[in-house]
Amino acid sequence: MKRRKLVWHLFPSYLLLVVATxxxxxxxxxxxxxxxxxxxxxxxxEALGRVLVERLGSDITSRESGxxxxxxxxxxxxxxxxxxxxxxxGVVIADSHKDPxxxxxxxxxPEIIAAYGGGVGSSRRFSRTLQHxxxxxxxxxxxDGAVVAVVRTSVxxxxxxxxxxxxxxxxxxxxxxxxxxxxxxxFFVSRRIARxxxxxxxxxxxxxxxxxxxxxxxxxxxxxxxxxxxxxxxxAELDVRIRTISHQRAESEAVFSSMVExxxxxxxxxxxxxxxxxxxxxxxxxxAGARGRPIQEVVRxxxxxxxxxxxxxxxxxxxxxLEPRAGEERCLQAHGTALRDSQGRxxxxxxVLNDMTRMRRLENVRRDFVxxxxxxxxxxxxxxxxxxxxxxxxxxxxxxxxxxxxxxxxKHVDRLNAIIEDLLYLSRIEQDPEELxxxxxxxxxxxxxxxxxxxxxxxxxxxxxxxxxxxxxxLAAKVSRxxxxxxxxxxxxxxxxxxxxxxxxxxxxxxxxxxVFIRVCDQGAGxxxxxxxxxxxxxxxxxxxxxxxxxxxxxxxAIAKHIVQAHGGYITVESEPGQxxxxxxxxxx
Numbered sequence: 001m002k003r004r005k006l007v008w009h010l011f012p013s014y015l016l017l018v019v020a021t022x023x024x025x026x027x028x029x030x031x032x033x034x035x036x037x038x039x040x041x042x043x044x045x046e047a048l049g050r051v052l053v054e055r056l057g058s059d060i061t062s063r064e065s066g067x068x069x070x071x072x073x074x075x076x077x078x079x080x081x082x083x084x085x086x087x088x089x090g091v092v093i094a095d096s097h098k099d100p101x102x103x104x105x106x107x108x109x110p111e112i113i114a115a116y117g118g119g120v121g122s123s124r125r126f127s128r129t130l131q132h133x134x135x136x137x138x139x140x141x142x143x144d145g146a147v148v149a150v151v152r153t154s155v156x157x158x159x160x161x162x163x164x165x166x167x168x169x170x171x172x173x174x175x176x177x178x179x180x181x182x183x184x185x186x187f188f189v190s191r192r193i194a195r196x197x198x199x200x201x202x203x204x205x206x207x208x209x210x211x212x213x214x215x216x217x218x219x220x221x222x223x224x225x226x227x228x229x230x231x232x233x234x235x236a237e238l239d240v241r242i243r244t245i246s247h248q249r250a251e252s253e254a255v256f257s258s259m260v261e262x263x264x265x266x267x268x269x270x271x272x273x274x275x276x277x278x279x280x281x282x283x284x285x286x287x288a289g290a291r292g293r294p295i296q297e298v299v300r301x302x303x304x305x306x307x308x309x310x311x312x313x314x315x316x317x318x319x320x321x322l323e324p325r326a327g328e329e330r331c332l333q334a335h336g337t338a339l340r341d342s343q344g345r346x347x348x349x350x351x352v353l354n355d356m357t358r359m360r361r362l363e364n365v366r367r368d369f370v371x372x373x374x375x376x377x378x379x380x381x382x383x384x385x386x387x388x389x390x391x392x393x394x395x396x397x398x399x400x401x402x403x404x405x406x407x408x409x410x411k412h413v414d415r416l417n418a419i420i421e422d423l424l425y426l427s428r429i430e431q432d433p434e435e436l437x438x439x440x441x442x443x444x445x446x447x448x449x450x451x452x453x454x455x456x457x458x459x460x461x462x463x464x465x466x467x468x469x470x471x472x473x474x475l476a477a478k479v480s481r482x483x484x485x486x487x488x489x490x491x492x493x494x495x496x497x498x499x500x501x502x503x504x505x506x507x508x509x510x511x512x513x514x515x516v517f518i519r520v521c522d523q524g525a526g527x528x529x530x531x532x533x534x535x536x537x538x539x540x541x542x543x544x545x546x547x548x549x550x551x552x553x554x555x556x557x558a559i560a561k562h563i564v565q566a567h568g569g570y571i572t573v574e575s576e577p578g579q580x581x582x583x584x585x586x587x588x589x
Contacts, residue, residue: 010193014186018179026175030168037164038135042122045137045153048079049120052151053141056085069094076153082134084152086112093149098129106152111138115150118142124157133157196224200231207231212239262332262353265339266308270295273339273348282332282353304334304351311336311349321356330357380412440567443481445509445518445587446471451481452488453507456496464502467492471509475516477587479567484587487563488518490556491583495522498581515569515586522582527575535573536561560585 052075056068072083076096085094090107092100106112114121115138127134134154141149196219203216212235216228256263262279266272272290275298280287283299290298296305303322311318318336332353339348387405446469453460453467460467495505499522508519527535536557560583564571568588575581 010190011187014190015183018182018186022175022179022182026171029171033167033171034164037160037167038124041135041155041160042137045081045135045155046120046122046139048075048081048083049137049139049151049153051075052083052153053139056141056149056151069100072096079153080155082130082154084154086150086152088116088147088149103129109136109138109152111136111152112150114138115140115152116147118147121150127154130156135160196221196228200224200228203231203235207235207238210242212236212242260355262351262355264295264299264304264308264351264353265348266295266312266351267348268312268346270305270308270312272298278355279351279353282355307334307336307351308349311338311351312346314338330355331360332356380416383412384409440478440480442476442478443484444474444476445516446474448479448481448485448488449507449509449518451485452492455485455489456492459493459496460505463496463499465496465499466504467507468504469507469509475509475511477516477567477589479587483563484567487560487585488520490560491520491585494556494583495520495524495581498522498524500524511589512586514589516589517584517586519582519584521580523580526577526579527573527581528577532573532575536571 052072055071055075068085072085072094073096075081076083081096083094083096084092084106086092086106090105090112092103092106094100095103109123110125111121111123114123118140120140121136121138123136124133125136126132134156136152136154138150138152140147141151196217200216203214206212206214215232215235218225218228218232256274256276259276259278262282263274263276264272264279265274271292271294275285275287275290277287279285280290283301283304285298295308299305301322303320307318307320307322314336315338320334320336322332322334323330333356335352335354337350337352338346339350341347387409391402391405449469449471453469459465492505492507499505503523505523506519506521508517508521510517510519561571564585564587569586571586572584573581574584
């Protein structure tokens with residue numbers, strides 16, 4: 001059903017009421033006016049009849065008919081009426097419009113019958129003589145208490161109705177004006193009643209759209225004013241509650257999105273209720289398109305599907321490990337627990353996924369470190385013990401042999417001392433870098449490179465290694481000269497050890513974005529890609545036999561990395577087997 005505005009419900013009703021009222025009043029006025037006019041006409045006819053009775057006298061029956069007819073015609077002409085004189089037996093003896101001899105007996109006329117009774121008779125009826133409706137008044141002529149004749153006067157109703165019509169025209173015009181005025185007033189009143197309600201309707205629409213800050217205008221009518229005030233109070237309360245809920249929701253979403261752990265919530269049908277950014281990144285999922293879809297469609301991992309099903313079917317939390325994608329070296333620790341509403345009813349399940357990859361890698365690094373450091377220490381200790389036992393067993397008698405053994409023992413002790421010194425140095429850098437960096441100053445990087453090359457010049461000459469330094473303009477950084485020279489020396493030392501004799505080593509000093517860099521490029525054996533991620537770990541060796549043969553402790557790159565990081569920079573490596581290696585130190589300008 002088509003809905004209309006309130007004004008078009010009120011206005012037609014008011015207009016119909018006005019029309020009905022005007023019609024009733026007009027109808028009553030017309031009837032009353034018509035009755036009044038006919039009564040006035042009847043009174044006028046009665047007065048004319050009495051005048052004629054006085055002129056004719058009570059001896060009307062003794063007069064000649066011509067005399068009566070003449071007097072009647074004279075009065076009828078002057079008054080504009082029809083005059084008829086009738087005897088008690090109904091015979092017409094005189095008439096102003098017709099020949100009495102040709103007229104029928106009038107004894108049965110209602111006004112004549114009334115006049116025979118001694119009173120004045122009147123009627124409105126159709127005249128069979130003149131063939132139209134007329135108004136009649138009959139006055140009896142009395143003599144000695146008896147009716148001797150009846151004088152009847154009449155006038156056509158057309159004349160009366162014409163006069164009434166002249167009066168009805170201004171009445172009709174007045175009624176039309178009243179109708180127009182009432183219509184305008186009805187529309188104005190309808191609009192006045194509907195406007196506050198329309199304002200409330202528009203305000204309620206704004207409230208529904210969330211625009212709760214604009215109060216509704218308060219009408220003067222008490223009922224509408226109470227309604228508007230109630231709506232305003234409701235909007236203010238809703239605004240406070242919505243702001244509170246939105247704030248709480250924003251906080252919850254911020255916490256939910258910022259969690260490092262991946263979180264997936266599913267309903268009893270295993271459809272995703274919510275998923276945070278961490279979980280989406282773990283499984284390459286679009287957060288916006290995941291909600292409402294089955295977890296089997298979104299997350300391509302059977303272990304997660306199984307965990308969701310088991311959690312929904314269990315009343316106790318479930319813990320397991322899984323891999324997010326096949327072939328990746330990643331490990332997730334997954335916890336599944338029931339999701340319950342405020343009444344404690346289970347409405348789904350929550351899966352919390354912790355990325356344990358780094359912890360596993362750190363555990364592997366720690367395990368490898370323990371194994372490597374044990375191996376690094378065991379080798380010289382075993383050698384020292386063996387040679388000391390040999391000396392104890394009888395080699396003390398041969399001074400030459402004893403000296404050779406003691407030199408070997410000193411060599412291994414020096415190796416042990418170098419390892420311990422490097423470990424202590426590395427520990428100091430990790431635990432208290434600020435103390436070591438207290439003497440930082442603006443140092444030209446070219447001077448650091450030259451100092452490191454100078455310290456390694458003897459080693460370079462032994463292997464016929466030549467250094468070439470490329471530095472287009474002096475570049476400086478705020479560093480500890482001693483520490484940074486140590487880091488660069490470790491990189492250059494590795495380049496000397498792992499480069500073929502006679503091959504060049506390039507050192508480039510430059511600027512890149514917000515950093516200055518020192519790049520060491522060699523043409524050595526290179527490093528396989530599987531070793532690049534771990535090359536900076538303590539005691540990690542690509543070629544363990546060759547590394548020990550060259551006398552390294554396995555801590556040089558780790559020390560260089562930590563020195564650079566202590567200065568707010570970072571170090572990178574690029575290498576391919578047989579193509580040499582490039583180590584780059586980046587420092588803030």
